[in-house]
Amino acid sequence: MVDKVINIQNIAKSVSTGRRSEKLEILHGVSLAANVGEFLSIVGPSGSGKSTLLHCMSGLSKPTSGSVNILGIDPYKLRPAKSAVFRRTKVGFIFQSYNLLPALTAFDNIVLPLRLSRKKVDKAKIYQLLKSINFDANPDSFVSSLSGGERQKVAIARVLVSNCKVIFADEPTGALDSVSGKIIFGLLRDLTKQGVCVVMVTHDIEMAARTDRAITLRDGKLRKILNKPNAQELFEALSDEEK
Numbered sequence: 001m002v003d004k005v006i007n008i009q010n011i012a013k014s015v016s017t018g019r020r021s022e023k024l025e026i027l028h029g030v031s032l033a034a035n036v037g038e039f040l041s042i043v044g045p046s047g048s049g050k051s052t053l054l055h056c057m058s059g060l061s062k063p064t065s066g067s068v069n070i071l072g073i074d075p076y077k078l079r080p081a082k083s084a085v086f087r088r089t090k091v092g093f094i095f096q097s098y099n100l101l102p103a104l105t106a107f108d109n110i111v112l113p114l115r116l117s118r119k120k121v122d123k124a125k126i127y128q129l130l131k132s133i134n135f136d137a138n139p140d141s142f143v144s145s146l147s148g149g150e151r152q153k154v155a156i157a158r159v160l161v162s163n164c165k166v167i168f169a170d171e172p173t174g175a176l177d178s179v180s181g182k183i184i185f186g187l188l189r190d191l192t193k194q195g196v197c198v199v200m201v202t203h204d205i206e207m208a209a210r211t212d213r214a215i216t217l218r219d220g221k222l223r224k225i226l227n228k229p230n231a232q233e234l235f236e237a238l239s240d241e242e243k
């Protein structure tokens with residue numbers, strides 16, 4: 001078994017600003033590893049590079065330099081077909097842009113990865129899961145007709161049925177009411193108990209305080225790593241960051 005589910009070394013990311021050859025350096029040499037069954041949170045001020053780091057470490061946005069390894073694989077070295085299978089079967093994404101297909105129903109979005117992998121679809125189980133996360137809309141509604149929070153729940157349900165080993169989540173509960181947020185957090189926590197590794201970007205200090213390890217970022221640099229963080233420590237670390 002691969003012990004380090006994620007291993008990133010010295011990641012830097014710069015993007016072109018569109019003005020002549022100007023580059024904006026977003027990440028500067030971030031190194032990090034995550035273990036089987038670990039729940040990791042990434043916190044930091046707005047604009048500190050959290051989402052960029054998550055995109056780079058999840059295989060969605062190639063860093064300018066440095067290495068990324070997920071489950072022993074460099075996702076940036078995979079050919080397109082293998083990369084699609086890797087993303088569909090090994091890694092789950094809960095991102096703010098949802099990445100849902102608006103022309104499909106909520107149910108069809110959830111089962112699409114299963115169908116593409118020719119896996120069995122248990123309709124009753126998926127309806128039950130939707131109920132358990134307080135999804136009140138009709139699962140046969142088109143995603144385009146759903147609210148932001150309902151779409152977020154569809155994206156979460158799609159990851160929860162996928163059996164992936166690693167989940168990258170960017171503010172997974174950001175669009176949700178607090179009761180639904182707690183339920184989703186509980187489900188992610190249950191998955192880590194089954195060995196899934198979850199990496200979550202969040203602004204919610206109380207939630208970060210219930211993860212196994214919190215990483216604080218500032219100006220694209222890793223600042224502190226807090227093991228078994230508590231809310232007080234996180235507030236202090238973040239108010240240091242704001243100064």
Ligand SMILES: Nc1ncnc2c1ncn2[C@@H]1O[C@H](COP(=O)(O)OP(=O)(O)OP(=O)(O)O)[C@@H](O)[C@H]1O
Pocket residue numbers: 015016017024026044045046047048049050051052053
């Ligand atoms: N493609 C891009 N082109 C130009 N600038 C970018 C690009 N992506 C990110 N940035 C800038 O890089 C910085 C870090 O962005 P990022 O979204 O990673 O921060 P964040 O910590 O997730 O912020 P927030 O908490 O507000 O979501 C920001 O200043 C952002 O405007």
